[in-house]
Amino acid sequence: MKHTPFTDLHIALGAKMHEFAGYNMPIEYSGIIDEHLTVVNGVGVFDVSHMGEFWVKGPKAQAFLQRVGSNDVSTLPPGKAQYSCFVNEKGGIVDDFIVYHFEPEKYLLVVNAANIEKDWNWCVQHNTMGAELENASGWMAQLAVQGPKAKELLQKLTPVDLDAIPYYAFTTGPFANVEHVIISNTGYTGAGGFELYFYPEHGHRIWNALFEKGAEYGIRPIGLGARDTLRLEMGFCLYGNDLDETTSPLQAGLGWITKFSENKSFIGREMLEKEKAEGISRKLCCFELLERGIPRPGYEIVNANGEEIGHVTSGTISPVLKTGIGMGYVKPEYARAGTEIYIRIRGKNLKAQVVKPPFRK
Numbered sequence: 001m002k003h004t005p006f007t008d009l010h011i012a013l014g015a016k017m018h019e020f021a022g023y024n025m026p027i028e029y030s031g032i033i034d035e036h037l038t039v040v041n042g043v044g045v046f047d048v049s050h051m052g053e054f055w056v057k058g059p060k061a062q063a064f065l066q067r068v069g070s071n072d073v074s075t076l077p078p079g080k081a082q083y084s085c086f087v088n089e090k091g092g093i094v095d096d097f098i099v100y101h102f103e104p105e106k107y108l109l110v111v112n113a114a115n116i117e118k119d120w121n122w123c124v125q126h127n128t129m130g131a132e133l134e135n136a137s138g139w140m141a142q143l144a145v146q147g148p149k150a151k152e153l154l155q156k157l158t159p160v161d162l163d164a165i166p167y168y169a170f171t172t173g174p175f176a177n178v179e180h181v182i183i184s185n186t187g188y189t190g191a192g193g194f195e196l197y198f199y200p201e202h203g204h205r206i207w208n209a210l211f212e213k214g215a216e217y218g219i220r221p222i223g224l225g226a227r228d229t230l231r232l233e234m235g236f237c238l239y240g241n242d243l244d245e246t247t248s249p250l251q252a253g254l255g256w257i258t259k260f261s262e263n264k265s266f267i268g269r270e271m272l273e274k275e276k277a278e279g280i281s282r283k284l285c286c287f288e289l290l291e292r293g294i295p296r297p298g299y300e301i302v303n304a305n306g307e308e309i310g311h312v313t314s315g316t317i318s319p320v321l322k323t324g325i326g327m328g329y330v331k332p333e334y335a336r337a338g339t340e341i342y343i344r345i346r347g348k349n350l351k352a353q354v355v356k357p358p359f360r361k
Helices: 007-012 032-041 061-068 113-125 150-155 200-217 224-234 269-278
Strands: 016-020 023-028 044-047 052-057 081-087 093-103 106-111 132-135 141-146 170-175 178-184 193-198 220-222 283-289 300-302 308-317 324-330 340-345 348-355
Touching: 007 023, 023 224, 032 044, 032 220, 032 224, 044 200, 044 224, 052 061, 052 113, 061 106, 061 113, 093 113, 106 113, 113 132, 141 150, 141 200, 150 193, 150 200, 178 200, 193 200, 224 308, 224 324, 283 340, 308 340, 324 340, 324 348
Parallel strands: 044 220
Antiparallel strands: 016 023, 044 141, 052 106, 052 132, 081 093, 093 106, 141 193, 170 178, 178 193, 283 324, 283 348, 300 308, 300 340, 308 324, 340 348
16 A cells, blocks of 8 residues: 555554555544544644645646636636536546646646546546646645644744635745645635645654644544545535546536636536536435434435435534434435435435535534
8 A cells, every 4th residue: 555654653643544545544543523523623634645636837738727627717816726627528527626726837736536547647638738747646745734723723833824815725835844835725624724735755844843833722633534524514525425427517516616618618518518408317415314324325315205316425423413414416306405305224214304515504
């Protein structure tokens, strides 16, 4: 298995380790619920160095991104980030990603760890306009420092004014006496905080500085288990569960990152325009169980008559709400908030209600 710059630290701290996307990653330390609540109420640190990073540079950079991405990068100013996805010729999602605009003719794509090779091949295959592509995944590390106390802690370690970095914006500056750290006001938890990108050789210095300064805030290392429950409480999609090459961004509720502007002839646009005109056959919804049970991916979703109307894609017991929550694709007429649906768990149809995300307000 591959290692991140922090693998030895995770093992030394007693983390429960497991393979994820080819990496030896920490799943939990003190327990998923405990770690989840640490992030919601205080501050926690996630090692997300397994994520993939691609540089896109040169005079054809924007044209390339307009072709392969669903969102419109022509509206993205330097210093800002944007959520987008790669769409295949059938309108399915190859992957979702974040694009950072550093300067004219220079962008960074951050892609899912499990899809690095697939995404890289996709980008190379469709780079017909000759943008400069560089796969930097092997020499870029990343920590996500998340929670309501994250900003106060991070400000003690950088002269950069973090209040001047709004949501989905970023800058590059010194952090913990390390130069050229990318400091990004983004995250996958809904609890606030920043993501830090840096060269792997600086990993231990940054980690140690965070935990030294963060002691007064009760800082804790957080595993991938709590990362999943945190994102689910916010209704954030996870590729491989809620998104894949058979689901379209329109079905997944990602029409807001799918731009049909005149200057965008992106891959899959024709199929998505057709789907938009004819209407989607299914829609991703969030639901909350009204009876005791744990929804799991793959479970059937049925109506009051017991007829199958969809399936669960993500589900758990919410550490904050203490009830079963999940996401799943259903027939569009059942996707409206307030609609009563049922989750079939071990042969029983348990009542649930469609709700608007996030679960954790």
